[in-house]
Amino acid sequence: MAPSPPDVCRFAPSTTGQAHLGTLTAALLCWLDARARGARLLLRLEDLDPDRCRPEHARSILDDLTWLGLDWDATVEQRALAPQHEAALDHLAAQGALYPCTASREDLRALGRRAPDGGFAYDNRSRGRPLPPGGWRASRDPLRVALPAGTFSPADEGGLDLSQDPSLALGDPVVRRRDGAIAYQLAVVVDDAAAHVTRIVRGRDIAPSTATQAALQTLLGLPTPRYRHHLLLLEARGGKLAKTHLSPRGATLGLTAPRLCGQLAWCVGLLPEPEDCTPADLLRTFDWTRVTPVDQVVSWQDGKLHATPADG
Known part of the structure; x- marks a missing residue:
């Protein structure tokens, strides 16, 4: 073997x-x-x-x-991965999972429901809103992705319980910002897969996002690395x-x-x-x-x- x-x-x-x-x-x-x-x-x-x-x-x-x-062993600038980011958005759009959303931070704060990461949870209010005729590239609004329902349980070697239904706990994440920049949650899963990352060691402030990233990995058909949060x-x-x-x-x-x-x-x-x-x-x-x-x-x-x- x-x-x-x-x-x-x-x-x-x-x-x-x-x-x-x-x-x-x-x-x-x-x-x-x-x-x-x-x-x-x-x-x-x-x-x-x-x-x-x-x-x-x-x-x-x-x-x-x-x-x-x-x-x-190598240094990578994230912006060099723009083609992979756009390909991921194309993939999500083809699944009907992308939608524009105008909810502001003030709107989320007004909802008053705290998310596990310390911010305010989004209530998925704009799910089902269609993309403009030109597709996601023509949208001037932030884009969110409809996450699959259910609990995701990535493993953490340090013993943290990462189990979460991210579509409810935090709500559908923004994947492209209003200014056109790719948002963190999408970029991190695409970048890790592009580099064939199998193991991630990071601070536990990121732990509440891990289930969201596992859900995105599932949508995109990408592997889920092993995690340790310190x-x-x-x-x-x-x-x-x-x-x-x-x-x-x-x-x-x-x-x-x-x-x-x-x-x-x-x-x-x-x-x-x-x-x-x-x-x-x-x-x-x-x-x-x-x-x-x-x-x-x-x-x-x-x-x-x-x-x-x-x-x-």
């Missing part, structure tokens, strides 16, 4: 701002997982948002990841770190790469105490059983990273 092909993994930061400590932590865990299992590892720079994505952010993120000691780094007020929090290489921190790598490794449980190290050093003993499942509230004081369990 021929050996199974190696896994294909990816790290996919958006280029809407610079990397921060949460970005580097997620990249480090993804890199360690992939390298520990001999997988092919891709860096996908998600750059579809025409209003917020900038080439200088993409360069900065790549520089920061390289500075930390991470490497990639802890998040949170700011003191409880939200996850954003692009504006603790940029790693600027005056905010000013540490050497080994010093910061050791601080991050300690924060997630891979080291008992902070000590200078490289990702390659951590690879020798990497195991997910050593990574804490508990989100960490972090702050930077006196040149050191301080972390406390979010549930503590």
Whole structure:
């Protein structure tokens, strides 16, 4: 029997701002997982948002990841996959699953039903609305896709329950925005399939979207990768770190790469105490059983990273 092909993994930061400590932590865990299992590892720079994505952010993120000691087997710019995105919309339109929708964020907020991702759920009110005579390309409205009803249960290696009926829990997702940009939920499943991704390691803030992505994979006839969702780094007020929090290489921190790598490794449980190290050093003993499942509230004081369990 021929050996199974190696896994294909990816790290996919958006280029809407610079990397921060949460970005580097997620990249480090993804890199360690992939390298520990001999997988092919891709860096996908998600750059579809025409209003917020900038080439200088993409360069900065790549520089920061390289500075930390991470490497990639290939780098992909998401916008280069536009033909696959359009083909997916053609496929969904041929199934009669695409429809235009004018519901605004204010409309969803007025409905008052919270979704598992913290936003407001959509009530599928425009299902059945036809596309214009010219098809989806002629629509000036955002496009949504009618998801199949029923529960989807993608597996999570960390034990999270990802079971959900996404058509009810969140509602039909937008797949093309009003400005013509392909929306995240469609792009991520198309991009992963195009790169033959078999394994996805990412923060658990994305976990509520996984069933929606599994539903889209079913509609498009695409495989569902295996998932592992890991802890998040949170700011003191409880939200996850954003692009504006603790940029790693600027005056905010000013540490050497080994010093910061050791601080991050300690924060997630891979080291008992902070000590200078490289990702390659951590690879020798990497195991997910050593990574804490508990989100960490972090702050930077006196040149050191301080972390406390979010549930503590």
